[in-house]
Amino acid sequence: MNDLLELAKLIKDEKLRKKTVELLKDFEAFNEDFRLEKQKFAEAYGGPSQFHHAYKGGLLDHTYSVTRLCIEIAKVLKEIYKAEINMDHLICAALLHDLAKVYCFEKRGAGVVHKDVPLDHVVWTACELYARGFPKEVVHCVAAHAGKEGTTLPQTIEAWILFYADAIDSIIHASFFQQRKVIVLLGE
Numbered sequence: 001m002n003d004l005l006e007l008a009k010l011i012k013d014e015k016l017r018k019k020t021v022e023l024l025k026d027f028e029a030f031n032e033d034f035r036l037e038k039q040k041f042a043e044a045y046g047g048p049s050q051f052h053h054a055y056k057g058g059l060l061d062h063t064y065s066v067t068r069l070c071i072e073i074a075k076v077l078k079e080i081y082k083a084e085i086n087m088d089h090l091i092c093a094a095l096l097h098d099l100a101k102v103y104c105f106e107k108r109g110a111g112v113v114h115k116d117v118p119l120d121h122v123v124w125t126a127c128e129l130y131a132r133g134f135p136k137e138v139v140h141c142v143a144a145h146a147g148k149e150g151t152t153l154p155q156t157i158e159a160w161i162l163f164y165a166d167a168i169d170s171i172i173h174a175s176f177f178q179q180r181k182v183i184v185l186l187g188e
Helices: 002-008 014-025 058-081 087-096 099-103 121-131 136-143 157-177
Strands: 105-108 111-114
Touching: 002 014, 002 058, 002 087, 014 087, 058 087, 058 157, 087 136, 087 157, 099 121, 121 136, 136 157
Parallel strands: none
Antiparallel strands: 105 111
16 A cells, blocks of 8 residues: 555645545545445455456555556656646546445455445446546546446546556456456457
């Protein structure tokens, strides 16, 4: 968790950085009806057994990797293309993109499974950020990070970077570290 908090320090906007750190340290669903049994962020599973990061601490590893990938991709795009990228929004969205997963997975038998929860983690996380007044650009990045598999397509450079960083990390982890064959259609 300390590594994530160090990355959060890269957010220059003090108010946004503070809100991001508070959620990373102690996230509770905004709506009391959604306050289900959860895991601590640092101990949460990143996904079910048939996909990626299906181990205790998997969410933490995935989030750290995705955030680092976002930062590096942005550096390259800025250097080569002089791209204008809002790093505060990108880093915040990367750190929080899977926040609701703390409520979504549990160990059952020999594997990790998706619990019976009221919302998909992408929608749920976007709703949580919206309810807390995060910038619309951050909410969009989170809502769009699943691409065609979700309900919102990326429309900003920050959202596209997060989408691809998330895809790279989850696909590589599942395919090479969990030895799963993952087929993903990234779009046309």
